[in-house]
Amino acid sequence: MAINLSKGQKIDLSKETGAKLTGFCVGVNWGAIETKGFLGLSTNKQSVDLDLSCILIDENNILCDHIYSPLYNIDFLQQFGLPKGKLVSSDGALRQTGDDLQGDSGGVDGLDNEIITVDLAKLTQKFLKYFSS
Numbered sequence: 001m002a003i004n005l006s007k008g009q010k011i012d013l014s015k016e017t018g019a020k021l022t023g024f025c026v027g028v029n030w031g032a033i034e035t036k037g038f039l040g041l042s043t044n045k046q047s048v049d050l051d052l053s054c055i056l057i058d059e060n061n062i063l064c065d066h067i068y069s070p071l072y073n074i075d076f077l078q079q080f081g082l083p084k085g086k087l088v089s090s091d092g093a094l095r096q097t098g099d100d101l102q103g104d105s106g107g108v109d110g111l112d113n114e115i116i117t118v119d120l121a122k123l124t125q126k127f128l129k130y131f132s133s
């Protein structure tokens, strides 16, 4: 079941049947930006690089794990004490499909460009919060 979220929107992942949720995925889909050229006589497409990332916070608000693109500028991130990017969490419970650097060049195709899957059975720690962007 797909749910379309807007910025800042939260959802309850509890199942209506009371069954325990075992996993979920979050995906983002986007296209290149199309702009008009001189006098509107032509169109130009500009690639867009959105990044789907996630950090995991425990009950003490300590950053326990993360996934974000390893292609990020490492030197820039280390200024803020952030570790090197990776696509799989330490316990393998979270996986990111890969870093799409351009978006859909032929128009938005309805397929997610980047996806994070979460296998709740593989989580080795109890996380209080997941933040994804």
Ligand SMILES: [Ca+2]
Pocket (backbone or CB within 6 Å): 049, 050, 051, 052, 099, 100, 101, 102, 114
């Ligand atoms: Ca990206």
